[in-house]
Amino acid sequence: MRLALAALAALCALPAARPVRAQEVALTFDDLPAHSALPRGETRVGVARAILKALREAKAPAFGFVNGVQTEREPGSDQVLSLWRAAGHPLGNHTWSHLRLTADSAEAFETDIVRNEPLLEARMGQADWRWFRYPYLAEGETPEVRARARAFLKARGYRIASVTLDFADWAYNEPYARCRDKGDAAAVAALEARYLASAAEGLDRARAQSHRLYGRDIPYVLLMHLGAFDARMVPRLLALYRSKGVRFVSLPEAQADPFYRSDVEITPTAEPLTLEAEARRRGIEPAPAPAIADLAELCR
Ligand SMILES: [Zn+2]
Structure with missing residues (x-):
């Protein structure tokens, strides 16, 4: 009887004793040091400081992907990279000039990747910067272009930074700048709720x-x-994710999962590695992405 009771107690304790695995999310930020439009009076450094503060307060690691050309187009924006590194977050390659990979640009694409490397080496020192994020997430329209780029990345020691969570955050930054400049507080509030x-x-x-x-x-x-709207929203975004049970992990931690093997080892793939592509491969029609076309017209 005592044994049975002990067994029963053990059984009852089981669900609580089993570690509850939180959903893990790795935060990645593209287009450092300068993304999209700024509202009047805001600066690249201000945007970076706000995002880094929110990351620090949430104790969330993040990976930044750099287009070196912006340090030339917007002198002084390289301070964003200094702040990012001082906060302990790594930087990776997003090509020098945010070049879209196409059949016509395949060779220039490789040159653009290499051109970005001295900056990353200088900023990262001995730390690991050989992670690559495709601009526009464009991995090439044909198998030949895709295979060539992947072989090039692999030969240079990169891993591909995948994307499995995307709500088109970028689409809010330009309308936000316009609405702020117009002083349209109602439009900004609507953007916040929608984001x-x-x-x-x-x-x-x-x-x-x-x-x-x-x-x-x-x-x-x-x-x-x-971006400026991302900076405004990141504290609320991170709080939202936490309220939904999310634990923030680093990009290498997330991509250690077997799901990401083809991007980490850079094996040949028919299309970008996403949950939607995996679903389609199995004959499941994925849920549609949110419509964002109207944002481009807001506060014009
Ligand atoms: Zn980008």
Whole structure:
């Protein structure tokens, strides 16, 4: 009887004793040091400081992807890279000039990757900067172009930074700058609500897809940008994710999951590694991405 009771107690204790694995999200920020339009009076350094403060307060690691050309186009913006490194976050390669990979640009694409490397080497020292994020997430329209770029990246020791969580954060930065400059507080408030709702839906969508495909949460890699509206919203965004049970992990931690093997080892793939592509491969029509076309017309 005592044995049975002990067994019963052990059984009852089981659910609580089993470690509850939080959903893991790796934060990545593209287009450092300068992304999109700024409202009048705001600066690149101000944007970076706000995002770094929010990351520090949430104890969240983040990876930044650099286009070196911006340090020439906007002198002084390189201070963003200094602040980013001083905060302990790594930098990776996003090509020198944000070049889109196409059949016509395949050779220039490789030159543009190499051109960005001295800056990364100087900023990162001995730390690991050989992570690559494709501009526009464009990995090439043909198998030949894709294979060539992947072989090039692999030969230079890169891993590909995947994207498995994306709510089109970039699309808000230009309308935000316009609405702020017009003093349209109601439009800004509407943008805020929509950004957070879209982020919440994006996570739900990715989770549903992942559970349908794998019966579990893969660690998600979130695509963000270093923009003025992102800076305004990041504290609320991180709080939202935390309220939904998210734990923030580094990009290498997230991509240690077997889901990401083809991007980490850079093996040949038919299309970019996403949950949507995996779903389509299995004949599942993925949920549509949120519509954003109207944002381009806002506050014109
Ligand atoms: Zn970019």
